[in-house]
Amino acid sequence: xxxxxxPAQRVSDLRQRFVSGAVSTPPIVAARAEGARIIxxxxxxxxxxxxxxxxxxxxxNAPEVVAAIHAQADEYLHQCFMVAMxxxxxxxxxxxxxxxxxxxxxxxxxxxxxxxxxxxxxxVKVARxxxxxxxxxxxxxxxxxxxxxxxxxxxxxxxxxxxxxPLAPEVYRAPAPYPYRGVTTDDALAGLxxxxxMDVDPADVACVVLEPVQGEGGFIPMPPDFPAKLxxxxxxxxxxxxxxxxxxxxxxxxxxxxxEHYEGVEPDILVSGKSLGGGLPLxxxxxxxxxxxxxxxxxxxxxxxxxxxxxxxxSAVLDTVASPEFRAKTDAVGERLRxxxxxxxxxxxxxxxxxxxxxxLALELDTRERAFHTTTAARERGLVLLSCGYDxxxxxxxxxxxxxxxxxxxxxxxxxxxxxxx
Numbered sequence: 001x002x003x004x005x006x007p008a009q010r011v012s013d014l015r016q017r018f019v020s021g022a023v024s025t026p027p028i029v030a031a032r033a034e035g036a037r038i039i040x041x042x043x044x045x046x047x048x049x050x051x052x053x054x055x056x057x058x059x060x061n062a063p064e065v066v067a068a069i070h071a072q073a074d075e076y077l078h079q080c081f082m083v084a085m086x087x088x089x090x091x092x093x094x095x096x097x098x099x100x101x102x103x104x105x106x107x108x109x110x111x112x113x114x115x116x117x118x119x120x121x122x123x124v125k126v127a128r129x130x131x132x133x134x135x136x137x138x139x140x141x142x143x144x145x146x147x148x149x150x151x152x153x154x155x156x157x158x159x160x161x162x163x164x165x166p167l168a169p170e171v172y173r174a175p176a177p178y179p180y181r182g183v184t185t186d187d188a189l190a191g192l193x194x195x196x197x198m199d200v201d202p203a204d205v206a207c208v209v210l211e212p213v214q215g216e217g218g219f220i221p222m223p224p225d226f227p228a229k230l231x232x233x234x235x236x237x238x239x240x241x242x243x244x245x246x247x248x249x250x251x252x253x254x255x256x257x258x259x260e261h262y263e264g265v266e267p268d269i270l271v272s273g274k275s276l277g278g279g280l281p282l283x284x285x286x287x288x289x290x291x292x293x294x295x296x297x298x299x300x301x302x303x304x305x306x307x308x309x310x311x312x313x314x315s316a317v318l319d320t321v322a323s324p325e326f327r328a329k330t331d332a333v334g335e336r337l338r339x340x341x342x343x344x345x346x347x348x349x350x351x352x353x354x355x356x357x358x359x360x361l362a363l364e365l366d367t368r369e370r371a372f373h374t375t376t377a378a379r380e381r382g383l384v385l386l387s388c389g390y391d392x393x394x395x396x397x398x399x400x401x402x403x404x405x406x407x408x409x410x411x412x413x414x415x416x417x418x419x420x421x422x
Contacts, residue, residue, distance in 0.1 A: 007031070007041035024159075026379060033060035036403035038384060047411040050384045051398035054215070054247045057275040058320055059402035065278035068312040076308060081112075082301050088311035095318045096272070096286045101243070101257045103266040104288030111285050111292065112306030116246035116273035117145020119283035120209065122300060123269050124149060126285065127207035127240045130294035135205035137195065137239075139176035139188075141217030141390050144209060144244060153209065155217065156390060172200050176214065177223050180353045180364060185226045192233065202237035207269070212258040212357075215247035218389035219355060219362035219396050221261075228264040240291070243267035246283065250275035251321040251401065253358035254330050261357055278317040282310035330401045333408065334359035337397055340412040348419055361397045368392035373422035374415075383414040 005013065008029040015025065029041040036059060038046045051057065058065065072088065079086050089112060097108040111126075113119045124136055136153065138144065144153040146160060152167035154160050161167060175191035177183050196202045212227065214220040234241045248258035249272050259265055268291060273283030281304075285292075320326050337359055345351040350366040365371045371387040374395055378385045388396045399411070 011041060026384075028379070028384065035059045035061075036400040036407055044382070046379070046382050046384050047403075047407050047414070048384050049378075049397050049399045049411055049415075050386045051275075051400050052279065053274070053386065054252065054398045055274045055277070056279060056400050057250050057252055058278055058317060059400040060279070062278055062316070062320075062402070064316040064320065065313045068316045069280070069309050072309050072312040078304070078307060080303055081306050086308055086311075088308045088315065089306045092284075092306070092311045092315050092318070095315060096284055099256050099318060099322060100270060100286050101259050101266060102270050102287055103268055107289045108286055109289050109292040111300050112311065113283045113285070113302060114281050114305055115145070116244075116271070116283050117147045117150045118302070118305070119246065119271045119273055119285050120144045120153065120242075120244060121147055121149045123209070123242050123244075123271050123285045124207060125300070126287065126291060126295060127242065127269065129296075129299065130291045131206045131238065131240060133204050133206040134170045135200045136171050137174055137192070137200075137205055137208045138171060139174055139210060139214075141176055141178070141214050141220065142173075142209070142211060142244075143214070143216030170200075172205075176210075176217075176220070177226050178218075178220055179223060180220075180355065185223045185229065188226065189229055189233070192230070196233075196237070202239065205237065205239045207240040207242045208234055209242040209244055211244045211246075211248060212262065213248040213253065213360055215396075216388050218364065218394045219360060221355065221357045224262065227259065227262040231265055231267075234268075240268040241265075242269045242271060244271045246271055246273040248357075248360060249273075250317065251326060251330050252360045252398075253356075254327060254334060256321050258357060258360070276314050276317060277310045278313040280307070280310040280313045282306070282314050326401070330359055333399065333401050333403065334361070336405075336408060337361050337399070337412075340415075341397075344412075344416050344419060347416070351419070356397075359397070359399065359401060362388070363395045364389065365393045365395065370422050371395050374418045377418035377421040378414055381414045381417060383411050383418070385415070385418075 011029045031041040093110040096110045100108045138153045142155045144150040149168040151161040152171040174195045175188045177188045269287040341354045353364045375385040
């Protein structure tokens, strides 16, 4: 007699039938989640070291975020800011201005959007409108999104842009520092100068876009001196510096913005997203008023950008991330993770490097296969992990900062078991 499928298997079977196979998914069917725990449809509990791919720095179902969403849902769900203004949109832009690391004396404005890719694309649009230039410079191992322009900006063909061309023009790539692989700040800057001599005239470059910690590229923090020296080159040529903090921002590395780790740097445009919405779709670009007002009226916008529910969620998020209590918790999580990962690296000679800033940490392993087997073995033991890196050989940690101490310790223990099994 045939037995009925489990709830998780039923969803998995329906996914195979009705959802595009081009979307990569692990065999987990989430039913509920709270803090740093995910419960699947069959009742299995997982410790979450992936954080919704960096969208849940504040944990699943953060009480203050959920309360704000419930309250707003009773008022209205949607307006479209181009049809009727609403307070949640304006309030959030005010908070982004107060927390902005960008140049200017607090005279900052923002545009709210749906996703990190859309925000990066609009940052380029604004930079082009302000400068009257076309060129965009990005870096090796960068990831900026999956739209046509951001695919061109992302430094990995498979799987992100293979078969999807032609891609947007006027995008130029320079080397990024990668100390573990021997690429220094001086090497990267020399490569950038060569791009500006051989590939594009600096007088036609609108902006340079850089992640302070490269996310998909392998959780590679920029060396302490690189952002400031990059900005000096930008200033010399009138090029805008765009700080892509979609994954590295919102307290992921400790301070609100990762760029705050670097002295003497004030980006011209900030791009934020992922954890900004506390689990709802939201991203933003922020810059001084003269830059944000450069496009023609009506040139920026979008139907759902800055949805009221996302705005009130983000407002609660910013109140949290700017608090001393959250910073202390984040720093403590980062210190414990670093100590645990360093101990694992001492046990396994195939771990080449532990790196990152704050709680945005990763292990570079010797092969892609070992990273795959590590994440698989961890999942089988109740820990959700993600890999990344150009070669797919980096295991990254995106644990929600609200994680309980016992779960953090157990997660590190499972990670050690998974590394041994791999």
